[in-house]
Amino acid sequence: MHDAYLEKFLAGETLAASRLMSIVERGGDDAEAILTALFPRVGRAYRIGITGLAGAGKSTLVNRLIRHYRDQHLTVGVVAEDPTSPFSGGALLGDRVRMIDSCGDPGVFIRSIASRGSETGFSEKATELADVLDAFGRDVILLETIGIGQLEYKIHFSAHTTVVVLTPDAGDDVQSLKSGLMEIGDVFSVNKSDRPAAREYADELRSMIELRLSGSGWHPCVVATVGTTGEGVDELAGAIASHRAYLDTKGLFEEKRIQALRNRMTMLAEEKLKEFFWENEYIRGHFDDVLRDVSTGKQSPYQAAARIVESFKIEKQKGR
Numbered sequence: 001m002h003d004a005y006l007e008k009f010l011a012g013e014t015l016a017a018s019r020l021m022s023i024v025e026r027g028g029d030d031a032e033a034i035l036t037a038l039f040p041r042v043g044r045a046y047r048i049g050i051t052g053l054a055g056a057g058k059s060t061l062v063n064r065l066i067r068h069y070r071d072q073h074l075t076v077g078v079v080a081e082d083p084t085s086p087f088s089g090g091a092l093l094g095d096r097v098r099m100i101d102s103c104g105d106p107g108v109f110i111r112s113i114a115s116r117g118s119e120t121g122f123s124e125k126a127t128e129l130a131d132v133l134d135a136f137g138r139d140v141i142l143l144e145t146i147g148i149g150q151l152e153y154k155i156h157f158s159a160h161t162t163v164v165v166l167t168p169d170a171g172d173d174v175q176s177l178k179s180g181l182m183e184i185g186d187v188f189s190v191n192k193s194d195r196p197a198a199r200e201y202a203d204e205l206r207s208m209i210e211l212r213l214s215g216s217g218w219h220p221c222v223v224a225t226v227g228t229t230g231e232g233v234d235e236l237a238g239a240i241a242s243h244r245a246y247l248d249t250k251g252l253f254e255e256k257r258i259q260a261l262r263n264r265m266t267m268l269a270e271e272k273l274k275e276f277f278w279e280n281e282y283i284r285g286h287f288d289d290v291l292r293d294v295s296t297g298k299q300s301p302y303q304a305a306a307r308i309v310e311s312f313k314i315e316k317q318k319g320r
Contacts, residue, residue, distance in 0.1 A: 002030060006037060009136065014109065017136045021111055024128050035128055041135035043257070045077070048240055049159030051145040051184075056165040057191040060227035061236070062142050068237045069140050070107055077133030078110040080144040081126050109133060124267055127158045156184040157263040160256060161243045163236070167192045168201040182208065185220055187239045193224035193232065218246050282315045283308060 002023065008016035024031045048065070050058050062078060069076050111133070113126050130141050145155055156162055164185035169192070188209070190202045206222050213219060221239040225232035247253050277283060290308055293299045299307070 002034060006034070012137070014106070017109065017132065018111075021129050021132050024132055025113060025125060027125070031128070035131060038132060038135040042131045043134065045130075045134040045138050045141045046244060047130060047134075047141045047143060047159045047161075049143045049145070049155040049162040050165060051155050051162060052165035052189075053167070054146075056167050057227040058144055058165050061163075061165060061189065061191060061225060061233070062144050064227055064230050064233040065142060065237060066108055067230075068233055070105065074139040075107045075137065076109070077130070077136070077138035077141040078108070078144065079126050079130045079133065079141065080110070080112045081123060081146045082112050082114060109136070109138065123154075124264070127264070130158065154263075157260045160247060160253070161186045161240050163187045163189055163240065165189045165191050166201075166205070168195045168198040182212065186218060186243045187236065188220055188222045189225045189232075189236055190222060191225045191227050194226050194229075198224060218243060277312065280312060280315070283312055286311065 002020075005016045005019050005023075009020055020034055024034055050062055050065075052058055059080070062080070066076050066078065111129055113123070113129060126143065130143060133141050143155060143159055162184050164182075164187070166188065168190065188205055190198060190205065192198070193202070202222050202224055209220050209222065221242065223232055223236045223239050225236055227233075247256065287308065290299075290304045294301055294304045
């Protein structure tokens with residue numbers, strides 16, 4: 001069945017792409033087989049990460065960027081990570097309403113995914129869905145995070161250009177972003193810039209960026225935008241294009257690709273090792289005994305953890 005979907009996918013059938021993305025989202029062996037089959041076709045699309053604080057207007061800006069790229073006759077894919085419903089476990093799709101004017105456009109493919117407790121704003125599953133869109137031939141892929149602040153660093157490994165969206169309302173919160181979003185942003189959008197003190201906020205942001213700059217590398221741009229009206233969106237797209245040109249001129253695309261692959265391989269290996277460890281019969285059979293020693297004070301949790309790992313090593317050496 002999956003081979004039939006793949007054949008239709010390669011022929012450009014949108015329904016087949018949607019079906020394959022559903023399989024990938026569920027995970028497991030079928031998902032890995034599909035991603036492996038598509039991997040040689042991945043790498044053509046330009047990926048733009050849209051991240052920032054909750055309520056900054058990321059979805060509205062994404063909608064405007066979609067229209068900008070469609071006006072340039074480029075195809076667009078969107079992977080947007082949404083908060084998980086506490087009742088169904090699915091994605092709360094309220095933000096997708098802001099992209100409603102892109103519905104029905106065959107050159108736009110929007111996919112929302114539930115965060116399912118992700119603490120990094122953009123999960124590995126969302127990156128895999130972006131790979132499917134990449135293999136499907138999208139020219140530009142917009143990756144929107146859920147908006148949880150400093151923890152959204154992993155978008156940096158999934159995107160060529162990372163846009164950090166902030167608003168004048170953030171105020172003193174900018175100070176707390178120095179060790180988080182400030183370090184991953186290639187372009188900064190001061191959205192809702194029609195509000196009071198927006199210019200002062202943008203100037204403060206530029207000053208903070210200048211303070212942390214060193215060497216002759218890329219100097220992040222600060223662009224004033226109003227997502228609801230589209231003001232500044234062309235300038236934002238221009239800043240993204242400038243960063244793309246910088247990466248191209250400096251020959252950094254391959255470096256970013258290798259960095260992203262290293263991060264993905266590390267994450268996947270860690271997940272597989274974790275599954276392998278906890279599925280081991282010896283570990284499952286003796287874990288409660290070790291826990292009992294901790295609960296009675298015979299060992300600390302640290303000693304117990306070391307004991308479990310050492311026992312696992314011994315059992316593997318015995319060939320069990």
